[in-house]
Amino acid sequence: MRIVQLIDSLDTGGAERMAVTYANALSNKIAFSGIVATRKEGLLLDKIKNKANYLFLNKKGVFDIAAIFSFRKYCVQHNIGFIHAHSSSFFLAVLVKLTLPRIKIIWHDHYGNSEFLQERKFFVLKICSLFFDSIVVVNQLLLEWNLKKMFCKKVSYLRNFPEIETVNGTTKLNGEAGKRIVCLANVRPQKNLEMLVEVANQLSKLHPEWTFHIVGKKFHDSYLEKITLLIASYQLENRVFLYGSKNDVSNVLKQSSIGILTSSSEGLPVSLLEYGLSKLPVIATNVGEIREVIIPYKTGFLIESNDTLSFVNKLTYLIENPQICANFANELYVHIQKNYSKDAIINHYLKLL
Structure with missing residues (x-):
């Protein structure tokens, strides 16, 4: 072919x-x-x-x-x-x-x-x-x-499938090691980053040492301005960071402790699969095919879109229970290796053609 x-x-x-x-x-x-x-x-x-x-x-x-x-x-x-x-x-x-x-x-x-x-x-x-x-x-x-x-x-x-290269990267995340929450998402309305900022604002009152890191393309439009102003209005400039696009994803995830997605709409986000391959515990909204990847209380937590309070509660639970974090991360890694492997999906694709 x-x-x-x-x-x-x-x-x-x-x-x-x-x-x-x-x-x-x-x-x-x-x-x-x-x-x-x-x-x-x-x-x-x-x-x-x-x-x-x-x-x-x-x-x-x-x-x-x-x-x-x-x-x-x-x-x-x-x-x-x-x-x-x-x-x-x-x-x-x-x-x-x-x-x-x-x-x-x-x-x-x-x-x-x-x-x-x-x-x-x-x-x-x-x-x-x-x-x-x-x-x-x-x-x-x-x-x-x-x-x-x-x-x-x-x-x-x-199904989408992940491919993470183990390369040495140059991106250095802000904040304290072991207390970083990452969100791989372009700065677009369907990623619902307003919810992420609201979550960060509420979590800052419980665990102020934890920081949020949004890694994805900034389009320099009204939505980016909206998110930037929202961060400033809560005085979260030292807790919520926007990095723009990065090509060393594995390096970014290696510096992170929890992966999140707050999207209002998704297909099957590649970022979710990358969290799993990097053995991160995950909290995500219940949209698109995310429910096929995140099995509640086994491979992570699923939260309904815009349910900020539940998101904060589950995030707090993970922060305060490191063994649960480790269990979720391992289960998600196994689930993705079994069901979203590159070879299985490419073979299916070639048969389709």
Whole structure:
């Protein structure tokens, strides 16, 4: 097989990380595994194992003729059989398929607001789905939605899977070692970081020595401003830290004691799987496929979205019971190794193709 992953950017978002992870995981299993970034490069460029099979298009608009023909040339040169288009990159894949009908398109739906699918705009996507060979989704809600809304009816649920490299990193977290709570999340509304700040404010009255560390892309928009102002309003500047994107995730997690997610909507967050591989105890909100990973009172705690009081209570319980932390961390690690292993999911993926 000869497969290329197509992704709009190489920023450190969930879809982007999965595109790179697929390209890397397939590199030793098929004849050709490539990856093409359409609009923007980013920190994940350093994570691509085989740079020889990488192309950056620097696409400037929807109908950038130079980018379209550059990608077409890449597909011809490498005799590509499958374009695995992630998220919004599907449109470019369809444009190239119109000139190379033999190519098959797999569209990967990573839609993060899967709790609010009724608000999703999909007219162009539905038309383009006429040209898809198959659709891959990251949770059951998206599976049902795609079967109902898309023309392509070959839809499969494939779990995300983690890939953490044990590399020496340069990121140094603030706060006291052994008392750091990490949240791997881009600063976007669906990550519900308002809840995280509220939790931090309440916890500071009980355990002021514990600190919160948000690691993920800052978009320098009104939402970032909102979160920054909220942190300042509670005078938490020395307890809640925003780091932006980092490419040394394993190093960040190694410095952390508890992993959390306060999201109001998710698919299957890669960050949750990375917490597990790093043997962190976890508290997360009960959205998306998180409930498939976090088994309450066994692999972690599940809290209903926006239930700040329960979140604080469970966090306090973990802080005050280190043996429970260790038990949760070990159980989660085993659960992820058993059910979200790279080899099992890649083999399933290849059979699907």
